[in-house]
Amino acid sequence: MNQNKYYILSLTIITFIFFVFGFIIWVNGILIPYFQICLELNNFQASLVIFAANIAYFVMALPSAWVLKKTKYKKGMVLGLIIMTVGTLMFIPAAYTRTYSLFLSGLFVTGTGLTLLQAAVNPYIAILGPIESTAQRVGFLGLANKTAGIFSVTVLGSIFLLNADEIIANISTLNEFEKAKVLDEYALKIVNPYIVISVILLLMALVIQLSKLPEIDDSKTEIDGKVVEIESRESVFQYPYLILGVVTLFFASACEVIPVDSIIIYSRALGLSIADARIFPIYALIAMLAGYLATIILIPKYISQHKTLQFTALWGILLAIGSYFTEGKTSIFLVALMGFGTAMLWGTIWGLSLRNLGKFTKIGGAMLLMGIIGGAILPLFFGKLVDINPQHPQTAMLMMIPVYLVLWGYGFWGYKMEHWSLKS
Helix, strand or coil: CCHHHHHHHHHHHHHHHHHHHHHHHCCHHHHHHHHHHHCCCCHHHHCHHHHHHHHHHHHHHHHHHHHHHHHHHHHHHHHHHHHHHHHHHCHHHHHHHCCHHHHHHHHHHHHHHHHHHHHHHHHHHHCCCCHHHHHHHHHHHHHHHHHHHHHHHHHHHHHHCCCHHHHHHHHCCCCHHHHHHHHHHHHHHHHHHHHHHHHHHHHHHHHHHHCCCCCCCCCEEEECCEEEECCCCCCHHHCHHHHHHHHHHHHHHHHHHHHHHCHHHHHHHCCCCHHHHCCHHHHHHHHHHHHHHHHHHHCCCCCCHHHHHHHHHHHHHHHHHHHHHCCHHHHHHHHHHHHHHHCCHHHHHHHHHCCCCHHHHHHHHHHHHHHHHHHHHHHHHHHHHHHHCCCCHHHHHHHHHHHHHHHHHHHHCHHHCCCCCCCC
16 A cells, blocks of 8 residues: 555544544533433533543543553554443433433443543554644544534434423422423433444444554654654653643643533523523534634644644633623623634644654553543533522633633743753
């Protein structure tokens, strides 16, 4: 297989993978109000959906790196999809018993498989071509991921949240027995969609197993069109730009999760019905699509990865301030618009952090995945801030300002640190 066919085949398969798990990832924003209704949860409790889905990255990232050393990239992707299938199937008994802990366990297992999948896919795509164009390649993946997200939120949202406002109004008039019966029936809306999702995941695993997806050598990199050997350092902790990249990704994860998964909570706190609120995750994902298109066009031809990160940070700060000082749908739209800059974060941070790691590429990728725990922790604070200040939930948006300042710092200075010295 020549180099061009190798590149196109690999990028096509990885793009399809991103489409499949994009369908699963972005449904969390719909699951939050769905669980709030059928399990009678407050905003903080419902935000545990995001926590359970993302804590797996922190817990399972390093074990995933160890697995990939044994399985290599291709078999690691297959195994990740199989584990995800186990997690999605757990939703079926959880729905029949209406057990929140089992739902959360299913999300954690799904997240475990997704961690292994991403531990394989993200370094793979980063070192598939020149490191300075990583964000551009991730742009293609992001388009697939967010297109799947829009489809997921639209289709599953119309199923899970159908007549949700009427159900909320109805159960307030029922006794405990009648209410339990209505909510038991409502909980079963999730069963058939998750059976279909499970089948698709297994089929995807089979496709990858039978494909000719090539392995790549992470001990080499491409510089000025030439493939050269990478001289690794003695320890992964001798790469400051990687360690700082992990910290940056911790905060960047919240920038991706809150505009999509938490925006319904925010919308309802501002007085919108579920029927109106469930549209806003779609707007956020559309903004992300626009961001990924900009990434493909602009990086690295017109703007470097680190300057893109600086722009994204300033964009987010301005929108956070704007959402604080506005009300109603205007404030919510500004939150959704954060998605435009968010789309540029993932590829730029991975590209700047994983460069020239050589034999530490897998462990470096795992450490970056551990940073995604920020997408589990910070939305909990966001939900709590909304709960404790119901008269002015816009206050919760102020937490995004220091988050974006961290991103700006990495794009301005942190990515340049080759050694633990201020002189670098």
